[in-house]
Each structure stands twice: as C-alpha cells, then as structure tokens.
Amino acid sequence: MRKTETIEVKIPPGLASGARLRVAGKGNSGTMARLRAICICAWRCGRNPFFERRGNDLYTKVPVTVSEATLGAKIEVPTIDGRSLVRIPPGTNCGSTLRLREKGIAGARGGTRGDQYVEIQVVVPKPTDERIRKLMKELEAVEPGDPRKDLFAKAGV
Numbered sequence: 001m002r003k004t005e006t007i008e009v010k011i012p013p014g015l016a017s018g019a020r021l022r023v024a025g026k027g028n029s030g031t032m033a034r035l036r037a038i039c040i041c042a043w044r045c046g047r048n049p050f051f052e053r054r055g056n057d058l059y060t061k062v063p064v065t066v067s068e069a070t071l072g073a074k075i076e077v078p079t080i081d082g083r084s085l086v087r088i089p090p091g092t093n094c095g096s097t098l099r100l101r102e103k104g105i106a107g108a109r110g111g112t113r114g115d116q117y118v119e120i121q122v123v124v125p126k127p128t129d130e131r132i133r134k135l136m137k138e139l140e141a142v143e144p145g146d147p148r149k150d151l152f153a154k155a156g157v
Contacts, residue, residue: 050078056105056114061121064088069122077118079103086118094122 009023052059062077072090076083079100086098097119104114127133 051080053105056107056111058104058114058116059119060116061119062086063121063123064092066122066124069093069120079116080105084116088120092120092122094120096120 050060068088069092073088075086077086084100097117100116102113103116106113125132
C-alpha cells in the first residue's frame with residue numbers, strides 16, 4: 001500500500017551538497033513485515049553569491065581602495081557568523097589572500113571549523129577627474145620603478 005508520510009530530519013551543521021542522511025525505521029517494510037528499511041535522504045545546498053565553499057573552507061573576494069592596500073587598513077568583512085575585522089597589511093597586492101581561522105563551515109562529524117580565505121581585490125580609481133590624474137602622475141614620479149623589468153628574463157624570451 002502506498003502512502004505519503006512527512007518526517008522530521010535533523011540536519012547536522014556543515015553537511016555538504018550530495019551528502020546522504022540515514023533515517024532508521026522510516027523506510028519500506030522488509031520481508032514479512034519484520035524489519036523496517038532505512039530511509040535515505042539526499043541533501044542539496046543552495047549557492048551563495050558571496051561565499052564559495054570548498055570542503056569546510058569558505059572563499060570570498062573583498063574590494064579595497066588603492067590607499068587601503070598601499071597604507072594598510074582595518075576593514076570589516078562578512079562571515080557566516082556576521083562581521084569580522086580584518087587587518088590589511090601595508091603594501092598588499094591585488095590577489096593576495098588573507099586567512100580567517102575557524103570562520104568557515106563546522107565539520108559535519110563534529111570536527112573543527114574550516115577557515116575563511118579573503119582574496120583582496122584592489123579597486124583602481126577611474127581617471128575621470130583631473131586631480132586623480134595629477135596625483136597618479138606625482139606618484140609615478142616618486143616611485144618610478146618598472147614592475148616588468150625582469151619579466152622577459154624570467155620568461156626566457
């Protein structure tokens with residue numbers, strides 16, 4: 001006989017997409033109605049546009065200004081627990097990654113929490129204002145180094 005039954009299932013924190021949960025005593029009847037089979041529930045997590053999950057670690061990209069990356073700063077970043085203060089070291093380059101210990105996903109089997117990795121994305125101002133152009137030219141005059149001077153030597157070209 002077919003029937004539909006609604007059951008409550010406690011989902012442990014940190015359960016990943018594709019994981020299966022066993023629910024004892026809620027499956028179809030076994031032979032001669034002696035044993036009840038185990039119901040297996042498949043689990044699928046939705047995607048978050050800001051956090052990318054890899055195992056129990058989370059990866060995010062956070063924009064910073066040129067002055068914050070150059071001089072260093074303390075900024076707030078979103079975590080799954082709320083806001084967290086992050087120290088940007090002076091001279092941080094675009095693409096640098098900072099680690100927030102135990103700000104990731106809790107282990108499904110009661111292990112330690114993962115980490116959150118914050119990739120720094122330096123936002124360069126658009127030279128729409130003449131003052132910005134003048135400041136950038138002054139900066140170039142003060143720091144005239146060529147970041148590509150050894151590029152071809154390293155490439156062997």
